Amino acid sequence: MREVKTESRLERLLARGEFVVTAEIGPPRHANAEIIRHHAHMLKDYVDATNITDCQTAVVRLSSIASAIHILNCGVEPIVQMTCRDRNRIAIQSDLLGAYSLGVRNLLCLSGDHQKFGSEPTAKNVYDIDSIQLIYLMRRMRDQKLFFSGEPIKEHEPRFFIGAVANPFADPFEFRVARLEKKVEAGAEFIQTQCIYDMERFERFMEMVRERGIHERAYILAGVTPLKSWRAAKYLQTSVSGMIVPDEIVERLKKAEDPKKEGIEICIEQIKHIRNIPGVHGVHIMAIAWEEVVPEIVQRAGLYPRPKVEG
Amino acid sequence: MIVAQQKNIKDIAEMVADAQKVLLAGCAGCVTVCLAGGEKETEVLAAALRIMRKLQGNPLETVTYVATRQCDPEYIEAMDGLVKDVDAVISLACGVGVQYLAERFKDKWVVPALDTKFVGGAVKHGVWEERCGLCGDCVLHRTGGICPIIRCSKSILNGPCGGSQNGKCEISKDVDCAWQLIYDRMKALGKLDKLMEIQMPKDWSKARDGGPRRAIREDVIIG
Numbered sequence: 106m107r108e109v110k111t112e113s114r115l116e117r118l119l120a121r122g123e124f125v126v127t128a129e130i131g132p133p134r135h136a137n138a139e140i141i142r143h144h145a146h147m148l149k150d151y152v153d154a155t156n157i158t159d160c161q162t163a164v165v166r167l168s169s170i171a172s173a174i175h176i177l178n179c180g181v182e183p184i185v186q187m188t189c190r191d192r193n194r195i196a197i198q199s200d201l202l203g204a205y206s207l208g209v210r211n212l213l214c215l216s217g218d219h220q221k222f223g224s225e226p227t228a229k230n231v232y233d234i235d236s237i238q239l240i241y242l243m244r245r246m247r248d249q250k251l252f253f254s255g256e257p258i259k260e261h262e263p264r265f266f267i268g269a270v271a272n273p274f275a276d277p278f279e280f281r282v283a284r285l286e287k288k289v290e291a292g293a294e295f296i297q298t299q300c301i302y303d304m305e306r307f308e309r310f311m312e313m314v315r316e317r318g319i320h321e322r323a324y325i326l327a328g329v330t331p332l333k334s335w336r337a338a339k340y341l342q343t344s345v346s347g348m349i350v351p352d353e354i355v356e357r358l359k360k361a362e363d364p365k366k367e368g369i370e371i372c373i374e375q376i377k378h379i380r381n382i383p384g385v386h387g388v389h390i391m392a393i394a395w396e397e398v399v400p401e402i403v404q405r406a407g408l409y410p411r412p413k414v415e416g
Numbered sequence: 417m418i419v420a421q422q423k424n425i426k427d428i429a430e431m432v433a434d435a436q437k438v439l440l441a442g443c444a445g446c447v448t449v450c451l452a453g454g455e456k457e458t459e460v461l462a463a464a465l466r467i468m469r470k471l472q473g474n475p476l477e478t479v480t481y482v483a484t485r486q487c488d489p490e491y492i493e494a495m496d497g498l499v500k501d502v503d504a505v506i507s508l509a510c511g512v513g514v515q516y517l518a519e520r521f522k523d524k525w526v527v528p529a530l531d532t533k534f535v536g537g538a539v540k541h542g543v544w545e546e547r548c549g550l551c552g553d554c555v556l557h558r559t560g561g562i563c564p565i566i567r568c569s570k571s572i573l574n575g576p577c578g579g580s581q582n583g584k585c586e587i588s589k590d591v592d593c594a595w596q597l598i599y600d601r602m603k604a605l606g607k608l609d610k611l612m613e614i615q616m617p618k619d620w621s622k623a624r625d626g627g628p629r630r631a632i633r634e635d636v637i638i639g
Contacts, residue, residue: 107439167622188585189570190570194617214581216570216572216577216578216588217570218579218580219570219587220588221569221587221588222587230570232570232571232572233617233620234617234618235570235571235572235573235574235575235577236572236574236577237574237614238573238574238614238615238616238617239575241614241616242617253617270578271578272578274581275576275577275579275580275581276576276580276581276582276583276593276596277576277580277596277599277600280576280599280608280611283608283612284574284576285536286612287574290614291614299578300575311572346579346580346581346584346585346586347578347579347581347586348581373638375550398513
């Protein structure tokens with residue numbers, strides 16, 4: 106059992122060696138939370154925590170922190186995503202103090218997609234700090250009770266379980282593990298990866314992770330995304346930077362009588378495979394705009410029921 | 417150098433629609449080198465504006481002048497005589513030049529003919545690229561001589577982000593990933609271990625975020 110430093114349920118499950126399951130909810134492009142609550146109720150018994158994206162792909166959506174409170178009220182533990190794209194260090198700290206005060210205990214730090222392809226391409230991009238600096242500063246805020254400026258926080262410092270992302274499919278490949286290690290050195294305690302389709306490359310990545318002993322210093326959750334159609338696969342393959350989708354997956358979906366069913370099958374196979382890779386501590390299911398499929402995937406991948414956390 | 421590009425001529429004409437006589441002021445500095453506001457461009461723009469206005473039945477008279485630099489008071493004083501007789505001044509300098517003219521010729525309508533784009537250089541004939549973000553606190557000694565502040569779309573100091581693929585940035589296949597360039601160069605120099613050091617947040621108060629900046633050299637101040 107590893108040491109537990111926060112009130113996060115996710116951290117407690119990981120610390121006691123459970124293979125965890127996280128999912129993702131993308132907030133809507135309007136001001137009504139019904140769909141968030143609907144997804145939360147659906148996911149509740151099938152996942153240990155759920156990410157709430159922060160205006161993913163730079164498209165304006167209901168806020169990550171507000172969404173997190175909606176799902177918290179439904180009994181689902183949120184992982185708030187915080188990007189460096191839209192807020193300077195004043196706004197980031199303020200929002201995260203607020204998030205903690207509302208009961209959020211998990212934080213995922215990201216750079217964020219550039220706004221160029223989002224819904225506000227003429228916006229100013231902020232990038233006051235980068236994701237590694239955000240990890241470092243939030244960890245220091247928790248463990249040394251300091252604001253980013255170095256001023257002391259007299260009391261009630263936010264005590265987040267701090268996560269980061271890793272993309273084994275971006276370049277330069279040989280530096281990807283080094284950069285992951287840099288994130289862990291900066292203070293990241295759990296890692297969620299980009300969605301994995303190229304299993305061979307992910308296995309090589311994990312081999313390098315084990316060589317450096319990174320899996321002993323941070324929990325690694327492998328990302329998967331079920332695909333609805335061969336066109337979706339092709340789109341990821343050709344139009345999304347930092348993604349590798351092997352042709353055989355595109356072909357398999359093309360040939361399938363029921364592509365959605367096939368997409369679910371592929372995802373379940375991936376999870377079963379990933380579960381046997383040493384150093385992987387859980388799976389992160391990003392069913393983008395297809396949240397309702399998560400319970401079936403969790404169940405059929407043999408990850409149901411989810412373990413209970415006392416207290 | 418400062419790299420600028422000429423605005424749409426219709427927009428320039430619109431800015432001086434009320435004038436009967438204008439001075440077009442070029443600059444022999446950076447904008448001459450980047451082919452935006454030198455002698456040739458000044459004459460061409462003057463001719464184009466005259467033709468446009470003639471076709472509209474509202475002829476425009478133009479005079480032209482090219483200053484050695486518009487960002488130095490001593491070189492714009494020479495324009496005093498010319499400015500006196502015109503209704504407006506069109507500056508083909510960067511934003512600095514336009515402001516210096518506006519400051520000196522207080523009762524004149526001074527307008528910009530160029531959009532000032534960035535600080536950079538030519539990469540081949542006719543193509544210029546941005547190289548410096550003017551952040552006021554150079555980090556090039558830590559990044560192999562490649563600036564992540566301005567050449568990384570996210571100004572990341574601990575890159576590359578997850579959007580780097582095949583050496584290109586997530587925003588465009590035409591944009592190099594600055595961090596791939598940094599990685600390649602540091603690797604070639606045998607200094608990859610330097611990239612493992614966590615770069616701390618930048619002091620943006622030294623950039624424009626700290627308010628308008630001023631550089632002072634006490635030893636050369638006269639009077």
